[in-house]
Amino acid sequence: MYPLRPILKTYYDSLEDGKVLGMKCQDCGKVVWPPLPTCQDCGSYNLDWIEMGDEAIIDEIRFEDSSVGGDYTFRKADEFFTEKDPYCVSVGHWPNGSHQFHAALYGVTEENKDDLIAKLPLKAKVHLIQLNGGFKSVGFELEDVEAK
Incomplete structure (x- = not known):
């Protein structure tokens, strides 16, 4: 580490x-x-x-295939993700009043992105991302899609 x-x-x-x-x-x-x-x-x-807590509010979905183009910070971070499940970039906040953040969001596909965007804001569960180097980072995952 x-x-x-x-x-x-x-x-x-x-x-x-x-x-x-x-x-x-x-x-x-x-x-x-x-x-x-x-x-x-x-x-x-x-x-x-x-x-x-274990849940945040997603305010914006910036759908991009994580393996191509897009946000430089995430393209660079993606090199260190040990799991290569597809994700997109999101903007969200914690219910306890934090400022907005950018984070990886799992569960968004080309097929469901428009429906999910129409339901924003959405609740998302914490998804801990294992990184090379022996530590984790925080992302989020949409499971049961429920409008907030």
Whole structure:
């Protein structure tokens, strides 16, 4: 496993235990995910770890075949995914009030994408992605498609 700084180590160790952690600002109450050492709203360093849960809200689906073109960040990250199941890029947020994030979203196909986009926002379960290097990352998966 790669050597990680303390904040990263706590986060990635929690993923190994199947828990997604974020940070909550004790000054303004905002939630930061993925975790950072400062609040993204007020700049405070007064943050505590919180569990994010196992479900997020997907606000936008950016359907692209993960094996071609598209978002450079995900094309680069895709090189490190050990599982090669197809996914697309999504924009979402955690129900506890985090800022929007970009994440891999599994369960979207060319055949169902238009129907899913019409039902946005959607609930999605956490899907931990195994990466080369011995650690995990957070993606999401649409299972039972239910509008939020």
